[in-house]
Amino acid sequence: MRISSILMVVWCCVSSQVFATPHIQTWRTAQGAKVLFVENHDLPMLDVSVKFPAGSGYDAAEKAGVADLTNQLLKAGATELSEDDIARGMADVGAELGMAVDQDSAGVTLRTLSQAAQREQALAILAKLLQHPVFPEAILAREKARTIAALKEAETQPESIADKAFNKAVFGTHPYAFDAYTTPATVEAITQQAVQDFYRAHYQARYAVVAMMGDVTRAQAEAIAEQLTAQLPVSGEVAALPMVGSLTAASEQRITHPASQSHILIGAPGVARNDPDYDALYVGNYILGGGGFVSRLMDEVREKRGLAYSVYSYFMPLKYTGVFQIGLQTKKDQAEQALQLVQQVFAKFVAQGVTEKELRAAKQNIIGGFPMRIDSNRKILGYLSLIGFYDLPLTYLDDFTQRIEQVSTVQIRAAFARHLNPQAMATVIVGAPEIRETK
């Protein structure tokens, strides 16, 4: 009792620390793009992100891979700018252009010096490639060939084989699995027309989320947001994706591979970004397998038994229900032992939940570590983009520690029970040990 009251005192101190969260300004452009901006002049640089609901979930089954190619090909040329012009123009001013695609979104990021000459050149190029890309036929052919080569290579590597089999098992025919269904044949089927159509349908101003962080004024930021989105295509509404169904029964796939280790993945559809259970699941997962060296999985699998170098679990919250995954690699002859152990740890976790002590430790870490979530322009840009894309409240960062603080052991147990059923998990083992044919 004495110990716990001392801990409570420490706890209060932790939670009463006040951290200044960035002041987020937000508005919409004339064409309807959503803008989130943090003005900060500490460093002479500017980070920009423009995101669209144009992720692999919007692929068509027979043309899986089109979202990714469309995104990649934005830098393949625009009206009056060749691929080389874009590459040189950015490099000449030291700007960094990044492309990114996940299941929900696709977009670009730009990091540039904020001096007018550099900034204006980089933004002018970005504005062109976002709004007037030309998707040249020859470069499409080249990028298709590169994508196909990478796919074939991935088909030989245990980690990629496991990922694909796992995503298919978890999402079935839901579009969130399209990325895993991308094959040389689906990529081959992607025409220039298909890329143009995808671009016109998904890269619309009304869906765009522009995030900016750094050394420009509000007036400059407003002009930049217009510059980057005013001429985006206008077309019909993008159809919503179907809901992700739950798994109704356990499945297990064993795929042979000459690797020395078995790659084991266990999981199921987990949680959507806007689900009220998300915070409880996030905190609970920290205790299960998210908390680095101090999680239950790490303790049981690595610290106590030396069975693996890496063992983890995570929720990937998306617009619709995203994946929950437990993963590890271990040498083949102890794969069975490790698998059974992980299953036991997980089943016990779902059945019994977490202790007050574990919860306290989790909150101390997550809340105490909050300043590290927003200690750089890059990280803040990531949050701006996230808040904008998933329509999270603008106070998301201000409320963060309070939301975590409110999570209880009861909530964690109830949330896990609602979202995950240990009896209905998908399991994939690549580099599986030979099975003894016993009855």
Add this chain to the structure above:
Amino acid sequence: MKIFWMVLGVLCAHVAQAAVFEHTLANGLKVVVKEDHRAPVVVQQIWYKAGSMDEVTGKTGVAHVLEHLMFKGTKRVPVGEFSKRIAAAGGRENAFTNTDYTAYFQQLHKSKLPLAMQLEADRMHNLQFSAGEFAKEIQVVMEERRWRTEDNPNSLLQEKMMAAIFQEHPYQHPIVGWMSDLQAMTVRDAQDWYRHWYAPNNATLVIAGDVQAKEVFALAQRYYGGIPKQTQAPRRVYTEMPQVGIKRLVVKAPAELPQLMMAYQVPVIRDPQKDTTPYALEILAGILDGNEAARLNKALVREQKVASDVGVGYDSNSRGPGLFIIEATPSEGKTAAEVELALRQQLLRLAKEGVSAEELNRVKAQVVASEVYKLDSVFYQAMQIGQIESIGLSHRTLAVMLEKLHAVTAEQVQQVAATYLQDDQLTVAVLDPQPLPKQGKPHSAGEFHAH
């Protein structure tokens, strides 16, 4: 060019604001503080000048094994407690072992720096060794080796290439160690390593973030000041025999595409002020692969389509000998030999025709920009200081190096390409991809649970 100097001016103004302070304790621990007040966070990094290059044959991997054992407890902080206390303070922590050094770090709210220092100082001289913990942890390290190297064709190729390049220098050994050395290793080996290298006078403490240097020095004195200095035997210095002809090797592994690595033995910085070659090699790497418009990507990937990926690596800062490495993945249907030929044509062209002012300025623009961008990461700034100190140079030379980079001329780039990218110093490693065995019929869940 005007733009370039303008930016450099702005940059210098910022660098001046973010001063670096240093102080060496009586026991020889060098403390370097980089103040950065943008966020209320701090990073502590402790860098030991002991890496895999300090290992001896038969004991490879011990530097890295010890790194793992550093989390296994002291008399005052039992096994598992280090990580728990850092976690409870909201911190993130880890460690890494390299050829030249081993480093440990924590990132926390600035108010938690004393805790991090107390824990780090404690394990600098109070680590406990238990045969039981060792027995488990060596298994973890072997799993790490399987995962990182044995089942990863690219790492495997690199490991075997390093072993082929260096005949005497310990860079021939992988950081993680050879499997049979790991199997033969004992807790005693790790303990010997710890006793030999873990001492305040063989370490650099780097603190970066929202702190005051004066206060940090006082804290460092309080927590680290009492750790006794150790006499250290002189370090064995290896002189790798000159390579006298091209070396070639082939590695077979399960994969679809071949891979090509070409590694040239080249100089690295020994005298930051007087050297010119390493800086010219840095710029050369930038000309070949430093940005999206760089030569190799443009020529091999975009125009000739002979490769699907290409990359160049050169690090002018290392305790041991240097390598200028070009890596490429042939496009489907192309061979490693075809890619090698295409790469050689590019290198020849550069050595013969030189580089344009435009290309040179483009690479320097990257240098300028990255000096600004790095200020966005307190962790990276601390890394840079720790690395340079660990190879025996002062963090103050970072500014010198930047100046020297900017002074590199097009002629120097051409000259180092012609002088150092020579066959006699070259090792070519090729991954020969092996098809996977055919899949048997998939096993169902029922079979698995049957036994």
